[in-house]
Every structure is written in structure tokens, then in C-alpha cells.
Amino acid sequence: MNESIQALQDAAQAGSVMAVYRDETGDSWSGIPVATGPAIAVLARERDFVLDGYIAIGASQITGVEQYDDNDFIRRAMKGEGVYDGCKRPAALQTCRDWKELAAGILRDFGGWCIAECAGEEGELCFFVGKIISLEQDYLTLQPVGADGSWTKDTAVIPYEDLCTITFGDNYLKVYAKYIKKQ
Numbered sequence: 001m002n003e004s005i006q007a008l009q010d011a012a013q014a015g016s017v018m019a020v021y022r023d024e025t026g027d028s029w030s031g032i033p034v035a036t037g038p039a040i041a042v043l044a045r046e047r048d049f050v051l052d053g054y055i056a057i058g059a060s061q062i063t064g065v066e067q068y069d070d071n072d073f074i075r076r077a078m079k080g081e082g083v084y085d086g087c088k089r090p091a092a093l094q095t096c097r098d099w100k101e102l103a104a105g106i107l108r109d110f111g112g113w114c115i116a117e118c119a120g121e122e123g124e125l126c127f128f129v130g131k132i133i134s135l136e137q138d139y140l141t142l143q144p145v146g147a148d149g150s151w152t153k154d155t156a157v158i159p160y161e162d163l164c165t166i167t168f169g170d171n172y173l174k175v176y177a178k179y180i181k182k183q
Contacts, residue, residue, distance in 0.1 A: 004062040008033040008041045015084055017046055017069040022061050025125065029055055030068045032083070035093040040102060042093055045170065049081040053170025054090065056102050061164050090169065099160040103140050106168045107132045113177050115167040116142055118158050125164065128156045129176065149180055 004020075011018045012033035020043065021028045031043030034054070042056045046068075069075045078084055092105025106114050112132035120126045130144035130152075139159045144152045167173070 002038075002059050002062070004065045005036050005038070005041060005059050007065045009036045011065075011067065012036060015087065016067050017074070017078060017083065018043070019066050019068045020057060020062055021064040021066075022057075023063040029057065031055065032087045034087065034089040035096040037097045039098045040096065042096060042102070044087045044089075045167070046078075046083055049077055049083060051083055051086050053173070054093075054168055056096075056099075056166045056168075058099075058164050092168075099163050099166070100135060100137075100140075102166065103132055103135055103160075106166070107135065110168050110173075111177060112142075113168065113173045114142070115165075115173065116140075116156070116158055116163060117165040117167075118162040119164060128158070129173070130156070131177075145176060145180055149176075151181070 008018060015032060017030060017032055019028055019030045029043060029045060031045040033041060034044050035042040039059055040056045042054055044051050045053050045055050069078050090109060092109040096102050106112060114132060116128045118126050128142050128144045130142045132140055133143050134141045139157055142156045142158060144156055146152055
């Protein structure tokens with residue numbers, strides 16, 4: 001098993017806040033692991049001492065992890081701000097072995113709203129904000145929205161093997177879902 005996934009599984013048992021790194025891009029995320037599997041790890045995302053949704057990260061994307069709440073101040077602040085008590089494992093994660101199972105849970109429990117990050121044809125990262133509209137054996141189809149609150153004309157067909165991260169359940173997506181123009 002991947003050492004990073006094992007460390008995240010251990011942190012999930014302990015309820016620790018972890019930092020997860022992707023060195024190639026300089027990206028990092030922090031949160032409490034709520035689900036791990038051989039292909040993905042899901043964090044209840046922590047930003048500025050507040051939980052805000054979830055992020056699923058492909059195991060192959062993770063280049064390092066470390067405990068974030070490893071000192072008295074951070075633990076006291078996290079506890080005082082309700083981060084530990086506020087961490088809930090969403091129903092969408094009852095089974096979360098792979099991207100397809102996660103996407104099915106997001107479709108069922110979050111109306112399909114997510115931000116999908118994937119590797120493009122030339123290795124660049126692509127982001128789609130929108131709503132999952134179908135799941136197939138090897139890919140999902142997402143209806144993206146633009147920054148202007150309009151649905152884009154074309155759908156995004158994303159092979160599961162190209163997914164890097166999926167964000168769901170956060171305030172950003174809740175606002176989009178609330179104010180988006182109906183199709």
C-alpha cells in the first residue's frame with residue numbers, strides 16, 4: 001500500500017488534520033481524512049480553521065503528507081473553532097474504492113455538483129465546475145458552468161483515469177447551484 005495512503009488512514013482513525021502535497025504543481029490541501037482507498041483519499045477540507053466541503057485526491061497525485069495539527073496551538077484552535085466536532089463523513093463516501101463510486105455518491109448526495117480536475121491531453125491540468133450528468137464504465141460526463149453563471153454548450157467527458165482531484169460539498173459549489181440559470 002502507498003505510504004501516504006497508509007498515513008492518511010491512520011490519521012482518519014485518530015481524527016488528525018493532515019496536509020497533503022502534490023510537489024509537481026506546488027498544490028497542497030489540509031483537512032481531516034474521511035475516506036481512503038487504494039485509488040483515492042478524501043479529506044474534509046480545512047481552510048483557515050473552518051471545514052468547507054470535501055476534496056478527493058488521486059493516490060498517484062499525492063507526493064507527501066504530514067500532520068498539520070501537530071502542535072498545541074493548532075490543536076487548540078481547531079478544537080475551539082469546532083473543526084474536530086464538525087467533521088462528518090458524508091453518506092456519499094459509504095463506499096469509495098474508486099472514482100466511479102465517489103462520483104456516484106456525489107451525484108446521489110450532492111446533486112452532482114463538483115469541481116473536477118483532470119490531466120489534459122498534453123499533461124496540463126484542466127478544471128471543470130459543474131454538474132455530473134452521467135456515469136459510464138470508464139468515464140463521467142459533466143455539464144460545466146461558466147463564471148457568468150451560464151451552462152456551457154458542450155459537456156466534458158472525463159475518463160476516470162484522467163481525474164486528479166474532485167472537490168464537492170463546499171460553499172463555492174453551493175452558491176453556484178443556488179444561483180445558476182436553469183437549463
